[in-house]
Amino acid sequence: MSGGRRFPTIVVALAVAVGLLLGLGLGWLIPRLSTPGDDSAEAGFARDMSTHHSQAVEMGLLAYRNGENPDVRQLGYDIATAQQGEIGAMQTWLRTWRLNPTGTQPRMAWMPDGQQALENGLMPGMATPEQMDQLRNAKGKDFDILFCQLMIRHHLGGVHMAEAILKATDDPDVVTLATSIKEGQQKEINIFNNLLAQMGAKPLQ
Amino acid sequence: MSTPQGGGSRRPSVVSTGKKAPGSPAKPSSGAKTASKTAKATAGKGGQRKRIAPVKVSQGRAWGPIALLAAVIVFALAIIGYASWFIYQGTIGWEERADAIPGIANFRKSNPEQVAGREHQAGPLTYPMTPPVGGNHNANWQNCMGDVYTEQIANEHAVHSLEHGAVWLTYRPDLPADQVEQLAAKVRGQEKLMMSPFPGLDKPISLQAWGYQLKVDNASDSRIDEFIRALRVNASLEGDTAVCSGGITVTGSTPRDIGTGG
Numbered sequence: 127m128s129g130g131r132r133f134p135t136i137v138v139a140l141a142v143a144v145g146l147l148l149g150l151g152l153g154w155l156i157p158r159l160s161t162p163g164d165d166s167a168e169a170g171f172a173r174d175m176s177t178h179h180s181q182a183v184e185m186g187l188l189a190y191r192n193g194e195n196p197d198v199r200q201l202g203y204d205i206a207t208a209q210q211g212e213i214g215a216m217q218t219w220l221r222t223w224r225l226n227p228t229g230t231q232p233r234m235a236w237m238p239d240g241q242q243a244l245e246n247g248l249m250p251g252m253a254t255p256e257q258m259d260q261l262r263n264a265k266g267k268d269f270d271i272l273f274c275q276l277m278i279r280h281h282l283g284g285v286h287m288a289e290a291i292l293k294a295t296d297d298p299d300v301v302t303l304a305t306s307i308k309e310g311q312q313k314e315i316n317i318f319n320n321l322l323a324q325m326g327a328k329p330l331q
Numbered sequence: 332m333s334t335p336q337g338g339g340s341r342r343p344s345v346v347s348t349g350k351k352a353p354g355s356p357a358k359p360s361s362g363a364k365t366a367s368k369t370a371k372a373t374a375g376k377g378g379q380r381k382r383i384a385p386v387k388v389s390q391g392r393a394w395g396p397i398a399l400l401a402a403v404i405v406f407a408l409a410i411i412g413y414a415s416w417f418i419y420q421g422t423i424g425w426e427e428r429a430d431a432i433p434g435i436a437n438f439r440k441s442n443p444e445q446v447a448g449r450e451h452q453a454g455p456l457t458y459p460m461t462p463p464v465g466g467n468h469n470a471n472w473q474n475c476m477g478d479v480y481t482e483q484i485a486n487e488h489a490v491h492s493l494e495h496g497a498v499w500l501t502y503r504p505d506l507p508a509d510q511v512e513q514l515a516a517k518v519r520g521q522e523k524l525m526m527s528p529f530p531g532l533d534k535p536i537s538l539q540a541w542g543y544q545l546k547v548d549n550a551s552d553s554r555i556d557e558f559i560r561a562l563r564v565n566a567s568l569e570g571d572t573a574v575c576s577g578g579i580t581v582t583g584s585t586p587r588d589i590g591t592g593g
Contacts, residue, residue: 144404151411158418177522181476184576210572217564217571224422227564227571230556233521247477247519255478262580 161223167294169225170236171304172216175287177233178249179209179216182280185253188261189273197321198270201314205277208310215303237290251283271327274318278329281311281318425565429543432557438464439542446542449494449568453588456487462501462529463490464539469586473525475499475575479515480527482582492525493541496567497575498559501529501537502550510535510550517555523563523575527582540566 162168182205189202220227234240234249243250253261253276264272288308291300322329429435438446438460446465458466463486472491473484489499500514506528514536518524529537534546538555540562547554567573579587 144408148404148407148411151408151415155411155415155418158422159414163418177477177520180522180574180576183574184476187577210574214572221571226425226428226560227523228560230560244520247516247521249520252520258476259580 158224162225162295162297163223164225164229165231165236167236167291168297168300169220169223169229170231170234171287171291171295171300172219173227173229174233174236174249175284175291175307176213176216176227178252178280178284178287179213181252181258182206182209182277182284183213184258185261185273185277185280189269192265192269193273194266195270195321195325197317198273201277201317202273205314212303212307215299219299236294237287240290243286249283250286251280253280267325271322271325274322274325275327275330278315278318278322281315284311285315425561429558429561432545432554432561434545434547434554435558436460436464436544437542438544452487453586455586458486458490460544462486462499462532462537462539462544464544465493465541466490468494470589471587472575472578474578474580475523475525477519477521478525478580479518480525480582482528483530483584484525484527484582485584485586487586488579489525489527489539492575492578493539493566494568495523495573495575496564496569496571497523497525497540498563498566499539500524500526500555501532501539502526503532503535504528504530506535506550513550514555517559524559525575541568542566 186202186204186206186209189198190206191202193199193202217227232241233247234244237243246254248254257272257276261269261272261276285308288304288311291304292308295301295304319329430437442459445459448465448467450467451470452467453469456467456469458464468490469485469487470491471488472495473480473488475492475495475497493499500518502511502514514526518526534548536547536550536552536555538545538547538558540558543558543562543566545554545558564571581587
């Protein structure tokens with residue numbers, strides 16, 4: 127019985143089976159633990175920044191179509207294409223992380239004090255439905271001025287959100303995109319301020 | 332325990348296997364001492380028969396560590412199992428998630444031909460279900476950037492928005508104002524959502540995504556969030572990046588064809 131074998135065959139077989147099961151379980155689990163989860167800041171950022179960007183795409187395309195100043199039209203083109211591309215990247219992250227485009231958490235819950243930053247359901251810097259209506263109906267120089275004014279606010283909100291995720295994540299893809307958003311939009315805020323000055327107008331308070 | 336008693340109690344087993352088997356029980360104290368001395372001596376000299384007893388004892392005691400090991404393994408499996416389940420829950424496919432919502436109608440499964448049409452058609456169109464959840468539609472889509480329409484919108488535009496991945500919340504105009512506001516709070520500022528009143532609705536609230544519909548009685552019904560979570564963007568026929576902006580924002584039940592002031 128206990129002559130040469132210290133453990134009966136059944137015990138060895140069981141240990142091997144349990145070991146394999148544990149390995150299988152960990153192998154399935156670890157890649158998923160190493161990507162952002164459903165309630166993570168990264169997922170919240172990807173979802174909310176997609177929504178935030180989508181309004182900038184709308185504004186940019188309005189500028190491309192309705193802007194009078196060629197600089198405004200060109201900026202509108204740039205903003206719409208760049209931000210729509212970034213929406214695609216962020217939606218692809220969510221797919222890659224096997225997460226839904228819509229989370230269970232409220233909007234901006236990923237950001238410290240984020241929910242207080244919501245105004246009537248709008249994330250920081252987003253134009254209100256009334257302002258969007260104004261922009262859709264504006265013409266000529268009035269359009270150019272309103273576009274620059276609303277876009278400065280929009281970008282300030284976007285920079286704020288990008289800074290918040292940079293504090294919360296070390297995911298290389300997220301860091302790269304958030305850094306590009308932050309730096310690109312800060313640069314464009316200066317351009318809009320200069321355009322407003324040229325047109326004899328001021329940013330919104 | 333005193334030595335004599337202990338020796339005495341063990342004595343029979345030792346005695347039964349020892350050389351002193353026929354030893355008299357009349358001298359318990361000295362007999363025990365002798366016996367134990369003999370046992371130690373024989374064990375020390377490598378007597379096979381004497382070694383069996385300690386091995387048997389240790390086999391019995393090993394159940395402790397085995398049980399502990401089993402408990403640790405079960406505990407580890409439980410942690411891994413729970414974490415896996417938790418993660419799995421978050422990764423269930425949207426179609427499964429949608430089908431799990433009680434009361435949901437899935438026309439993609441039940442009547443695929445009713446939601447197969449994707450042509451652009453001008454003018455008023457008729458749909459087999461109310462409100463419509465798919466089929467041919469107007470070339471203009473209704474803006475669905477979290478728009479809260481307070482007037483009826485045209486089905487022909489709304490269906491086009493569904494094709495782009497929007498969820499359309501409709502309510503019967505007699506829905507109490509606080510419930511309308513409860514719905515509006517979900518929609519406002521959220522891209523790929525829109526809401527509008529729908530006169531003649533058979534239930535107070537009806538939710539639409541392309542091929543899916545859910546009718547509920549109350550704005551606080553938890554299935555509303557489940558429906559939005561499962562189907563917003565996911566139900567799109569044009570991928571995750573089809574737009575909700577650039578659509579028409581006018582209301583009224585008559586569709587506005589492109590180029591006619593829509």
